[in-house]
Amino acid sequence: MIKEYPETDLQQFRLGIHKETIQFIKIHNEYRVHTILHFSTNLISFVILSGYSFW
Secondary structure (H helix, E strand, O other), X not given: XXXXXXXXXXXXXXXXXXHHHHHHHHHHHHHHHXXXXXXXXXXXHHHXXXXXXXX
């Protein structure tokens, strides 16, 4: 038996999925920014330490 839902329930469901998707994307982007910052820090440290070894 197929249960029919009012249009407002479907809209609320879609809105909930939309909000969760946006939250997931924000968390994913935040993780990416942290990864890039860690990589940049490691690269800068490597360049500085390499410069000291040549002197």
